[in-house]
Amino acid sequence: MRLSQMLFVTLREDPAEAEIPSHKLLLRAGYIRRIGSGIYAYLPLMWRVLKKVSQIVREEMDATGAQECLLPQLQPADLWRESGRWDTYTQAEGIMFAMTDRQQRELGLGPTHEEVITTIAKDMIRSYRQLPLHLYQIQTKFRDEIRPRFGLMRGREFIMKDGYSFHTNEESLKKTYQDMAQAYSNMLRRSGLQFRAVDADSGAIGGSGSQEFMVLAEAGEDEVLYTEDGQYAANVEKAVSMPADVEPSPFATFEKRETPGTETIDKLCKFLKCSPTQVVKNVLYQAVYDNGMTVLVLVSIRGDQDVNQVKLLNELTKLAGNYQAKTVLFLTVPDAEAQRKWAAKSLPLGYMAPDVADDYIAGSKEVNSKFLRLVDRTAVDLTNFVTGSNESGYHVVGANWDREFPLPALVVGVRTAKKGDRAVHNPEQTLQSARGIEVGHIFQLGTKYSQAMGATYTSEQGEEMPFVMGCYGVGVSRLAQSAVEQSYDKDGIIWPVAIAPYHAIISIPNISDAQQVEVAEKLYAELNQSGIETLLDDRDERAGVKFKDADLIGIPYRIVPGRSLKAGKVEVVERATHKSQEILIDEVNSTLKQWIEAAIN
Ligand code: ATP
Numbered sequence: 001m002r003l004s005q006m007l008f009v010t011l012r013e014d015p016a017e018a019e020i021p022s023h024k025l026l027l028r029a030g031y032i033r034r035i036g037s038g039i040y041a042y043l044p045l046m047w048r049v050l051k052k053v054s055q056i057v058r059e060e061m062d063a064t065g066a067q068e069c070l071l072p073q074l075q076p077a078d079l080w081r082e083s084g085r086w087d088t089y090t091q092a093e094g095i096m097f098a099m100t101d102r103q104q105r106e107l108g109l110g111p112t113h114e115e116v117i118t119t120i121a122k123d124m125i126r127s128y129r130q131l132p133l134h135l136y137q138i139q140t141k142f143r144d145e146i147r148p149r150f151g152l153m154r155g156r157e158f159i160m161k162d163g164y165s166f167h168t169n170e171e172s173l174k175k176t177y178q179d180m181a182q183a184y185s186n187m188l189r190r191s192g193l194q195f196r197a198v199d200a201d202s203g204a205i206g207g208s209g210s211q212e213f214m215v216l217a218e219a220g221e222d223e224v225l226y227t228e229d230g231q232y233a234a235n236v237e238k239a240v241s242m243p244a245d246v247e248p249s250p251f252a253t254f255e256k257r258e259t260p261g262t263e264t265i266d267k268l269c270k271f272l273k274c275s276p277t278q279v280v281k282n283v284l285y286q287a288v289y290d291n292g293m294t295v296l297v298l299v300s301i302r303g304d305q306d307v308n309q310v311k312l313l314n315e316l317t318k319l320a321g322n323y324q325a326k327t328v329l330f331l332t333v334p335d336a337e338a339q340r341k342w343a344a345k346s347l348p349l350g351y352m353a354p355d356v357a358d359d360y361i362a363g364s365k366e367v368n369s370k371f372l373r374l375v376d377r378t379a380v381d382l383t384n385f386v387t388g389s390n391e392s393g394y395h396v397v398g399a400n401w402d403r404e405f406p407l408p409a410l411v412v413g414v415r416t417a418k419k420g421d422r423a424v425h426n427p428e429q430t431l432q433s434a435r436g437i438e439v440g441h442i443f444q445l446g447t448k449y450s451q452a453m454g455a456t457y458t459s460e461q462g463e464e465m466p467f468v469m470g471c472y473g474v475g476v477s478r479l480a481q482s483a484v485e486q487s488y489d490k491d492g493i494i495w496p497v498a499i500a501p502y503h504a505i506i507s508i509p510n511i512s513d514a515q516q517v518e519v520a521e522k523l524y525a526e527l528n529q530s531g532i533e534t535l536l537d538d539r540d541e542r543a544g545v546k547f548k549d550a551d552l553i554g555i556p557y558r559i560v561p562g563r564s565l566k567a568g569k570v571e572v573v574e575r576a577t578h579k580s581q582e583i584l585i586d587e588v589n590s591t592l593k594q595w596i597e598a599a600i601n
Pocket residue numbers: 112143145152153154155156157158159160438439440441473474475476477478479
């Protein structure tokens with residue numbers, strides 16, 4: 001491609017809308033253009049990158065025996081009602097774009113395809129003999145993200161590879177899951193990314209496991225905890241660790257103490273000269289279940305620990321049946337405004353005890369009249385502890401479970417693991433923290449969807465059994481931008497060779513120099529012919545401008561037919577290192593071939 005004929009527009013200044021380096025660079029270098037909130041046009045250079053990433057993904061998927069297909073993006077609401085996700089996706093989370101057609105039928109724009117694929121399996125897979133089966137597609141997904149940001153990282157329209165596998169049993173599912181873990185590692189390695197596979201939250205779906213593939217970068221929205229021995233890595237939403245040891249309590253007898261202005265653990269411990277490990281703090285949450293029922297949740301946890309909302313949400317989802325509900329729609333820390341809806345009197349916030357009375361709640365049809373009391377494991381074994389007194393300005397010290405306070409019946413593990421904690425697998429290892437961009441997620445679904453949608457096959461014994469399923473997603477457009485986030489310098493993008501839009505760019509310093517043009521044209525034709533994807537910068541611009549642009553768009557090798565032509569050579573500059581060499585014109589092709597092959601494999 002000749003730059004003179006291309007839609008090639010680069011910007012000198014950082015666009016104001018962009019916050020992170022990769023987003024700025026892709027806009028400045030003319031790869032993408034914002035059309036609306038979370039909506040981007042992939043311009044020709046970007047589309048080439050996306051096709052390369054897709055091709056790597058496709059090759060790795062095909063190698064596992066998965067089959068490519070293409071499913072509809074317009075999805076009937078009925079399918080989502082069958083699985084029970086229509087209301088959650090269109091109302092509670094509101095992530096699905098929903099519409100009504102002229103016949104008054106409701107439809108959604110596909111954010112994911114479990115419903116569509118399960119209905120196909122239900123129709124077409126009759127017998128165990130047809131299993132296992134794995135279908136995948138590479139397609140645009142739609143999600144009405146609350147906070148679209150960072151360009152392609154979190155768009156409302158983005159490209160995903162999603163695959164779904166069907167099995168007769170868990171063992172077969174596990175095998176495909178392992179194959180996918182390997183395929184995903186291959187994809188990311190081949191795309192030139194530094195990444196880590198981490199244990200991930202499986203959410204309310206349950207199942208026996210899920211892993212996320214995290215590209216390591218400061219701009220990542222996820223926190224990853226890992227150990228240096230390489231034995232453990234998990235998303236903080238899922239991570240487990242050993243809490244610090246408890247310090248002995250200085251309070252031998254139970255008494256109430258005046259503790260003015262100690263509504264935080266910090267202030268309280270300073271005031272009482274005790275360790276936060278000797279405090280039971282009581283944290284209030286408000287859950288709204290899918291039948292509209294609001295439940296006030298009181299979590300008692302050790303003072304030096306924090307509640308992990310994802311873990312708490314999972315516990316509350318398990319308890320949905322107690323409130324005649326299926327799932328939790330919202331989980332929040334109720335602010336003053338929220339409290340006004342149900343608080344019968346003003347709560348002793350900051351001074352609540354595990355037994356804070358239920359009559360603080362004005363129960364109603366929509367509000368459960370009793371606190372749901374949970375105790376985290378870290379608080380269960382404490383003795384002679386400090387906690388609230390249910391009276392503002394006072395705490396109690398020297399308290400014990402089942403003496404001063406009944407131990408809540410529901411013991412849960414909802415503490416947040418954090419950097420510096422000792423690892424469970426080996427207490428000599430401490431957890432380290434890193435930021436990650438989730439580019440892939442693989443999941444053992446089990447029978448959640450097949451059961452909900454009545455998707456069964458006939459087993460060898462002649463029984464009707466629900467499919468055991470897995471699902472596997474990788475964000476193609478997010479992956480492409482992550483590569484930039486990991487690889488750039490002050491001059492611009494440094495594409496990994498495997499996914500660069502072009503391998504080489506020939507920058508003609510002066511287009512009125514006939515010899516320069518002649519050599520450039522010859523190399524341009526020759527390189528492209530031999531499979532080295534090459535751009536020709538034949539614009540009537542100063543050499544400096546051309547070099548700057550070539551650096552900005554990040555093409556791995558820049559070829560300059562300049563002064564060295566006298567010696568029958570051209571200058572070849574490697575983008576990543578700025579290292580320059582003079583190479584005989586006749587050897588450019590074979591040299592580049594070698595370099596590219598070495599970089600890709
Ligand atoms: P996130 O937690 O970042 O919102 P998710 O867990 O909802 O993502 P999945 O449903 O697991 O995402 O989708 C599979 C993959 O699709 C993700 O790992 C990610 O790479 C990509 N992806 C998800 N949402 C977006 C988005 N809004 N923009 C771009 N890529 C996305």
